[in-house]
Amino acid sequence: MAKEFVARGADLELKQIRKEFPGFVAIDNLDLHVPAGQFFALLGPSGCGKTTSLRLVAGLETPTKGKIFIGGKDVTSTKPHERPVNTVFQSYALFPHMSVLENVAFGLRQRKIDNPLVRAKEALNLVQLPHLADRRPQQLSGGQQQRVALARALVNRPSLLLLDEPLGALDLKLRREMQIELKAIQMEVGLTFLHVTHDQEEAMDMADTVAVMNLGHIEQMGAPEALYDRPKTVFVSKFLGQSNLLVGEVTSSSANSISIEVAGNKISVPKARAEKHKGKIAIGFRPEKATFLTKKPASSASTNVIGPGVILDIRFTGTSNQYLIEVPELGNITVFAQNIGQSPVIQLGEQVWISWAIEHSFGLSDLPAKSEKA
């Protein structure tokens, strides 16, 4: 077994992975490539197969079909202890019968690395817990345990570090702190991080690349900004932030844009931002990209307008007001307005029109389910 530490992270490749459990298929035909040195987030709701994917990479599960490569080497049939991978478990899984320092030194001792305790102390310095080295894990708070788990994994300098929702159990403030710290550590050590989470803010905040996973397959993958700006499916548009969706037949098409007709309103989307150019399609826009007007605006080639609608609900969230507007035949539309001291004074029940720039629309490849309110 190699006794040297790797200088940098390795890339990870999953090819045609399928994982069946008795009675159901957790992952079907998953292809994934994580470039070396990246902070990669696998984002999805619980039960989407993201934790199973992580366990497959760690070697704790074997794929029913498909191959796994780490740094170009096929590791599909190797045992967990032979893989250059370490995991920060969701439950942390710190050994209760060992001190914090012994927990961190565990992996080093198994690999017979010189001076395990010295290196373990350095790792505890990195996560700022050197003063707790002699404690037992159960004497630490959740945030401290999380950092010990991180140190226990990082100290081995794995080619690939797997994080299984390690921040899930922490309160919001601590979670933000840990997110910043984790990102800083990743930049410092230059390892490949594969982070599994259901928290979309966490994924967008920390990751270089986010893969949105649903029902055992990847819906869309890309930089957080790109994913947010142009979701391609209904699921991504709803899971990553909020979206208003309008469904209609394509009625007209120009060189640059296509339009649908909904409840007497013409809604356009640039062709380059639409997945489908024909038939029945869903066009969406983000609530913060829209504004509302108390008078029907003059029609313009660069904006979409719907309305009139009635303000159903106003929610004050601190940084913004969230308005819920009921538009006849279209359902409820959400609009966010920043509280920058000049928001229009508007009351419940008032009639408004909603407008947004055409280039902020996005056309999706699928349609929302019937029961789903657009």
Next chain:
Amino acid sequence: MAFTAFGSNNRSPSNKPRRTGKVVIALLAPGLAYLAMFFLTPLFALIMVSLETPDPAGGFAEYVPAFEFGNYANVVSEYLPHILRSFGYALAATVLALLISYPLAYFIGVKARPWPMLQKLMLTLVIAPFFISFLLRTLAWKQIFSNESWIVSSLQDLGILDQTQYVVGTPFMVIFGLTYNFIPFMTLPLYTSLERLDTRYLEAGSDLYATPAKVFRKVTLPLSMPGIISGTLLTFIPIAGDYVNASGDFLGSSSTAMIGNVIESNYLQINDYPSASALSVILMGVILVLVSVYVRKSGTEDLL
């Protein structure tokens, strides 16, 4: 199982107000009365009898109260081989029971977790022998290994035993019987301890480059230590005082007599009550010392 509490410090919630009302005394009274009547009084009586001397005016098996500490020196010098043999057999049978029970308990408590029906079935099988009398089962083993049995004749034919060697009455047979009879007392505490073993620790161990053997030694074994401690105590203590398996009527012979057999014959056959009592007190004292050293050494207070 309550026995997992051996040696562990009971952390009582001290922030709760202590209730020292009449209710508490009323609730404790039956237990204390029971202990006084059925433990402290007999213990005191036992110690008093162990110091008695023969009645100079009386006849056979009549004794008068005295403080004859020489009784202890006499029984130790006379029965030292039996005392040592008892603890030797107890140690051997306990180790054998542990080696047999651990894989069994691990299978029931960890490997069979996806099949609760199998777990229940196997636990029932572990306990099932208790439904048949302990004496009958021990006698059955005597039959199975009797001099005329096909097992013994096959062993003799194979040359493992001489034509004049037999199994019943040997130390092997006694240790075998002791192990067999006390295995459930080892398996059950081990099972309760392993059943709660969080397999995520094992996964963490293998994720941290430990081979399966290392994971067992560094994670599984230390985490199941409370079960090992209570299991070994629950077998070692009764085995050390057992007088059935080693008796000539069952699996043993005069050359395998343990301290329990000596107490029995002193008490019931030669009616030497002071010697029998002294031996009982010695047995109790040695067990107490061994157990407290063992619990200290094994450091159960470190475990959870």
